[in-house]
Amino acid sequence: KTQLENKRVYPYQNASSHIVGYVNIDNIGQAGVEWGYEEILSAGNDIYLSIDINLQNAVRQELIKTVNKFSADSGLSIVFDIKKGEILSLNNFPDFNPNNINDSSLEERLNRALQSNYEMGSTFKPLTVAMGIDKKLINKEMTFDVSKPIKNTIHDFHPFKGFLTVKEIIVKSSNIGTAKIAKKIGKENQIEFFNKIGFFDPVKINLKEAAKPLGNQNNWGAMETMTIGYGHGFAITPLHLCQAYASIVNGGYRVKPTLLRNDNKPILDKIIDSSTSDQIKKLLRSVILETKYTGPNARIKGYELGGKTGTAEQLRNGSYISNSNLALFISVFPISNPKYLVFAMVMDPKKIKETYYNNTGGWVAAPLVKNI
Secondary structure, three states: OOOOOOOOOOOOHHHHHHHHOOEOOOOOEOOHHHHHOHHHHHOOOOOOEOOOHHHHHHHHHHHHHHHHHOOOOEEEEEEEEOOOOEEEEEEEEOOOOHHHHHHOOHHHHOOHHHHOOEEOHHHHHHHHHHHHHHOOOOOOOOEEEOOOOEOOOEOOOOOOOOEEEHHHHHHOOOHHHHHHHHHHHOHHHHHHHHHHHOOOOOOOOOOOOOOOOEOOHHHOOHHHHHHHHOOOOOEEOHHHHHHHHHHHHOOOEOOOOEOEOOOOOOOOOEOOOHHHHHHHHHHHHHHHHHOOOHHHHHOOOOOOOEEEEEEEEEEEOOEEEEEEEEEEEEEEEOOOOOOEEEEEEEEOOOOOHHHOOOOOHHHHHHHHHHHO
16 A cells, blocks of 8 residues: 655755755754744645745855855855845855755754854944944044054054044944944943844744844943944844844834745834934945945945945854954945845955955955855
8 A cells, every 4th residue: 555655845955955944754844944934834834935046046156156265164145125124045055955954964054144143343333333323422523542452452453543533433444443432332322222123132033043142241341342342242143233234224223034025014113213324324335435445345336335344253162263254244235225235254264365365354255245
């Protein structure tokens, strides 16, 4: 007697593996959408994802090229519709084939975009400036002395002489300047803003593997406030960063990421004032137009791109590994009325001759975003 059995088949194989997830031998979801929407799917109902599979494939190819070019450990990218909150593409590499799940390692199955927390380096700086402008604690005319390190622990990658304006602090990416802005904002305002923007909870996306950020509220003194200001000492998932940026460039409304098509709820939560949002958009545009290295590596004729690079030392077992970078770049366009966000991150890119032995966000992640 023939026995009929159901079997899950994934025609796109590796291309959408971290989003779709996989099932066990009993067809029960174990990761991704399969796990998060198990009830709906096991009842025989369809789910329509916001993922554009052509875009997903194209972005994956670019990501793999960059990871291979720099002999990096891994990489990820996210393309996001700011107005709808829909994720159009989400790639992690290495990835896996959900049809042969037993042939994959835990490392390959890890969805770094929403399962892993990272210190995001300089990409936090525009968030700090947004807090300061919104609380009316800083303005365009203000300048900050960046000529000396703070307590011998906060330095700039390239030392600057004298004073910088708020715009120059972002364009030149000064840690000292941002730390001074964060000190002016203060711990309470910083925590209040992080709360509003969702940095203390997992991203609400109906995927069970979504991780909670790593911030230590018990040990959050004046020094921590300053270092967190420039993205050091507080770790979030890449999806948290995308949600935050989408929310500060869209007029200041909190964006809720989704993997479902047409899952649009009206956005009502206001995080920052519209005028603050306008100023942040101008700053992000200035980074592309005026920064010495990031600009040329990310500028695209005919695309009104705004963005910010980040470079952070990788953390392993609680300590920093020098020479092991996270290189990232987050961008939004068109900046006058932001519709899309593109984010890329590469873990431990090696130094190569072609980039003059630079393995920072501006040299590794910005060209990747440009290609995407």
